[in-house]
Structure formats: C-alpha cells, structure tokens
Amino acid sequence: MPKSCIAVDIGASSGRLIRSTFEEGRLKLEEIHRFSNRMTEQDGHFFWDVDSLFQEILTGLKGTAHRFDSVGIDTWGVDYVLVDKDGDRVSPVYAYRDHRTDGTLEKITSVMPSEKIYEKTGIQFLPFNTLYQLYEHARTRPQDMEGAKHLLLIPDYLHFLLTGIATNEFTNATTTQLFNITDKRWDSELLEAIGIPKSLFPVVVHPGTVIGNFKEGILPENDAPVKVIAPGTHDTASAIAAIPAVSEDFAYISSGTWSLMGIESKTPICTELSRQYNFTNEGGVFDTVRVLKNIMGLWLIQEVKRLYKDRHSFAELVRLAAASEPFKCLVNPNSNRFLNPANMVEEIQAYCGETGQAVPETPGEVARCIFESLAFQYRDVLKKLRSVSGKEINRIHIVGGGCQNEFLNQLCADFTGCTVQAGPMEATAIGNLLLQHIALGDIPDLKEGRKVVLESFGNKTFVPSDSKTFLPHWDTFTRLP
Numbered sequence: 001m002p003k004s005c006i007a008v009d010i011g012a013s014s015g016r017l018i019r020s021t022f023e024e025g026r027l028k029l030e031e032i033h034r035f036s037n038r039m040t041e042q043d044g045h046f047f048w049d050v051d052s053l054f055q056e057i058l059t060g061l062k063g064t065a066h067r068f069d070s071v072g073i074d075t076w077g078v079d080y081v082l083v084d085k086d087g088d089r090v091s092p093v094y095a096y097r098d099h100r101t102d103g104t105l106e107k108i109t110s111v112m113p114s115e116k117i118y119e120k121t122g123i124q125f126l127p128f129n130t131l132y133q134l135y136e137h138a139r140t141r142p143q144d145m146e147g148a149k150h151l152l153l154i155p156d157y158l159h160f161l162l163t164g165i166a167t168n169e170f171t172n173a174t175t176t177q178l179f180n181i182t183d184k185r186w187d188s189e190l191l192e193a194i195g196i197p198k199s200l201f202p203v204v205v206h207p208g209t210v211i212g213n214f215k216e217g218i219l220p221e222n223d224a225p226v227k228v229i230a231p232g233t234h235d236t237a238s239a240i241a242a243i244p245a246v247s248e249d250f251a252y253i254s255s256g257t258w259s260l261m262g263i264e265s266k267t268p269i270c271t272e273l274s275r276q277y278n279f280t281n282e283g284g285v286f287d288t289v290r291v292l293k294n295i296m297g298l299w300l301i302q303e304v305k306r307l308y309k310d311r312h313s314f315a316e317l318v319r320l321a322a323a324s325e326p327f328k329c330l331v332n333p334n335s336n337r338f339l340n341p342a343n344m345v346e347e348i349q350a351y352c353g354e355t356g357q358a359v360p361e362t363p364g365e366v367a368r369c370i371f372e373s374l375a376f377q378y379r380d381v382l383k384k385l386r387s388v389s390g391k392e393i394n395r396i397h398i399v400g401g402g403c404q405n406e407f408l409n410q411l412c413a414d415f416t417g418c419t420v421q422a423g424p425m426e427a428t429a430i431g432n433l434l435l436q437h438i439a440l441g442d443i444p445d446l447k448e449g450r451k452v453v454l455e456s457f458g459n460k461t462f463v464p465s466d467s468k469t470f471l472p473h474w475d476t477f478t479r480l481p
C-alpha cells in the first residue's frame with residue numbers, strides 16, 4: 001500500500017494540512033484543512049496563539065477520512081516557546097514583529113562586534129532574531145528563564161505536543177543567530193553573552209529524522225502508530241527543497257509573507273561582502289546552505305488588504321495594480337518602518353511624500369507601488385547574489401502563495417532580465433512531504449524528489465520583455481533611503 005504523509009505548514013498569515021500519497025512516480029495531494037493565522041495583540045505586545053494553532057492541527061488530523069503513516073510540521077523561524085519540567089509553557093509566545101527588540105541589535109553588537117557574530121553564525125542581522133528576543137526576555141522576564149527546562153522553536157514545540165519528545169531541528173535552529181555554522185552546535189560564547197544556559201536546548205535533529213510516534217490520546221480512534229518526522233521545520237527550508245530546478249545556476253524567491261531570495265549552496269558564504277550585503281546562511285536540508293536575504297515581501301500587501309477591510313481579494317488588488325499608472329512612486333520595502341507600522345497605507349504614503357514623490361491614493365496605486373518596489377528589490381538582491389557567489393544565475397524560481405501574482409512574476413522577469421519559473425504554490429508543504437517520503441523510503445533522495453515535483457506540478461514561465469522603460473526608475477529606486 002502506498003505510504004501517505006501529512007504536512008502541517010503554518011505561515012505568518014495562513015496554515016494548511018496537506019496529505020500526500022506517492023503513486024506511479026508522482027505526488028498526489030489532498031488539502032485536508034486550511035486556516036488563517038495572525039498575531040494577537042495585548043498591552044502593546046504581539047503574540048502567537050499556539051493553542052489555537054495546535055487545535056487547528058488536531059482538527060485537520062481528525063478530519064481526514066484517509067489513513068496516514070507520518071506527520072511533519074514546518075512554520076516561520078526565530079520564534080520560540082519556553083516549557084518547564086512538566087512540559088507546560090512558562091511564558092506567552094512572543095511574535096517576532098513585537099517591538100520589544102527595537103534597538104536590541106545595537107546593544108548586542110556594542111558588546112560583541114557584528115563581524116564576530118557573523119563569523120560564528122553567518123546569519124543576517126534582523127532586529128527580531130532569537131538572539132535579540134532572548135536577551136530582552138531574560139532582562140524583562142527573568143523568572144521565565146528560572147522556570148524553563150527547554151527552549152523549543154515553534155515547530156519543535158508543536159512536534160513536542162504530538163510526541164512528548166523535546167528536540168531542536170537544525171534548519172530552524174540556524175535562523176536564531178545563536179547556532180554556530182561551523183560546529184553545527186549552539187554557540188556557547190553567544191549564549192553566555194546574553195545569559196542563556198545552553199542546557200535549555202535539547203538534542204538537535206536533522207530533516208528526515210523520525211522524532212517519535214504520536215503519544216497516547218492524540219488520535220484515540222487510530223490503532224496504527226503514526227510517525228512524526230522532522231521536515232525542514234523552517235518553512236523556507238522546506239519550500240526550497242521543493243524547487244523543481246533541473247540545473248544548479250538558479251536563484252529562488254520563496255514568496256509569501258516574506259520574499260526570501262537566494263541560492264542553494266554546498267558551503268556557507270561568510271565574507272565581508274556578504275556581511276555588508278546582510279546575506280544569511282540558513283541551514284538547508286541534506287546539509288545544503290540557504291544563502292538568502294529577507295525581503296519584506298507580501299506582508300506589505302497583506303497589511304494593505306487588512307486595512308481596506310478585505311474588500312479586495314489579493315487577485316483583485318493585483319488587477320487594480322496592473323491597471324494603475326506605472327512608476328508613480330516607489331519605496332524601499334526593507335526599510336524598518338515597514339516591519340510593523342500601525343497603518344501600512346499611511347506609512348507608504350508618508351514615505352513617498354517625505355522622499356518628494358507622488359503619493360499613492362487608490363488601492364491600485366498603493367498595490368502597484370508595492371509590487372514595483374519589490375521587483376526592484378529583487379533586481380538589487382540578484383546583482384548582489386551574483387557578486388557574493390560568483391554564479392551566473394539566469395533563472396529565478398518563484399514558489400509559494402506569491403507565485404500566483406503573475407503581475408509581480410512578470411515585473412521580476414523584466415527588472416532582473418531572468419527567466420522566471422513560477423510554482424509550485426504549495427512548495428513549502430510539498431518540500432515537507434518530500435522529506436517524509438524520503439525518510440519512509442519512497443523517494444531515494446532530493447534530486448529525484450525535485451524531478452517528482454516537476455513531474456507532478458509543473459510550473460509557468462515568464463520571459464523578460466525587451467523594454468527597458470524601467471531603467472530611469474531603477475535610478476530613483478537606488479537613491480531611496
């Protein structure tokens with residue numbers, strides 16, 4: 001009987017459970033549950049409701065009529081749960097967009113130079129990395145650290161709830177900027193610098209590891225044991241595993257709440273140039289390295305959609321953007337002011353006004369400003385990727401929900417001059433499932449797995465147009481603050 005696996009893929013805006021069977025060389029998918037995800041706000045702080053996320057997982061697992069052999073969970077990175085010796089949480093689960101780490105990066109790098117932190121971890125300097133979150137947590141809630149037995153990243157915690165077994169999975173551990181990229185262990189000097197005991201961290205497991213079976217009571221009506229298998233539990237690691245690349249000289253954009261743009265490397269790229277460009281070296285599946293850069297991504301349009309009270313679907317916002325005046329105004333999407341502003345529309349309008357540009361007024365004008373700005377950011381990151389890697393790169397794979405934005409796909413092709421291959425949309429879940437099927441012996445390795453993805457899901461090609469009308473506006477973009 002063909003093996004059946006379930007991927008639980010939870011992003012910052014949505015979650016889904018997708019069941020797969022591997023039959024006749026193809027992956028057959030069935031979406032068994034989908035739900036929205038959003039930070040909660042209380043007393044000016046931002047949290048994740050992990051209890052409701054776990055309930056959504058159980059709802060999906062109980063809702064499927066079909067049998068399954070294994071489950072694996074992936075989510076966004078950096079965020080964590082502290083549990084005591086009884087496995088109970090000792091504090092709320094902070095969301096990385098919380099403002100508690102505003103200014104913390106500078107405090108840390110004033111005592112340990114950024115060059116040294118980068119040499120140890122190879123990780124990009126983002127204000128919300130776990131390194132900075134834990135520094136603030138230990139300072140403002142020291143009692144939590146005294147009561148805690150384990151620090152589990154979000155997917156580790158959800159695996160723990162299913163199995164009772166505490167682990168840290170490698171790909172997500174690297175996102176913390178506390179993990180030594182050379183030793184492939186938690187970095188003692190960094191942990192000491194922020195007063196966090198190394199004993200908090202349980203065993204590190206790699207993608208494809210069987211963590212354990214469902215513990216008693218998870219699915220009482222199930223008689224057969226269900227394995228919990230670690231995928232690339234950092235969602236981007238799973239997304240990249242599913243890229244249907246047939247050559248090596250490709251770049252990717254994992255396009256969702258963030259646009260994660262990078263290359264797959266066999267070794268880290270930790271040079272002074274890559275540090276200056278703030279490229280990261282996150283751990284990938286099968287000992288690859290994800291040399292990439294976080295671009296603020298479709299978070300911008302998610303917030304715009306929310307502020308317009310969801311009157312326009314994403315597809316409608318794309319249509320309105322395409323019908324709007326080109327190059328009316330541009331923003332630097334990676335400006336920290338867009339990380340979590342009170343009102344994204346007003347923040348974008350203020351930025352345009354302050355930089356002497358026309359101010360976008362309609363939903364279409366705001367959306368077009370976002371998409372054109374993101375596409376210029378892709379052009380900038382591609383140029384820097386070529387510099388730090390020495391790779392030619394003529395093809396960009398766009399995967400994730402954002403690959404449905406055909407307007408942005410074409411802008412990306414036009415502004416970068418690369419051929420864009422769009423899809424699969426559910427790359428993260430598919431990459432999660434690939435690791436489970438490889439662990440169960442259905443698929444021999446990642447190379448064969450990527451062929452299965454191409455065979456099973458295909459993708460759509462966007463070829464760059466010959467027009468260079470965007471070039472004068474590229475000059476405007478490169479001068480933005």
Ligand SMILES: Nc1ncnc2c1ncn2[C@@H]1O[C@H](COP(=O)(O)OP(=O)(O)OP(=O)(O)O)[C@@H](O)[C@H]1O
Nearest residue numbers: 011012013014256257258298314400401402404405
């Ligand atoms: N029909 C559509 N047309 C255009 N864009 C779309 C469409 N549906 C979704 N999107 C884009 O996909 C994005 C969501 O992508 P995805 O579902 O991969 O994100 P996620 O998994 O929830 O978040 P994360 O990036 O944290 O994993 C939305 O923000 C939206 O911009």
Ligand SMILES: C[C@H](O)[C@H](O)[C@@H](O)C(=O)CO
Nearest residue numbers: 076077078096235236258
């Ligand atoms: C905050 C992290 O950079 C985050 O995990 C990012 O990699 C992501 O959300 C990918 O979906």
Ligand SMILES: [Mg+2]
Nearest residue numbers: 011235256428
């Ligand atoms: Mg996602």
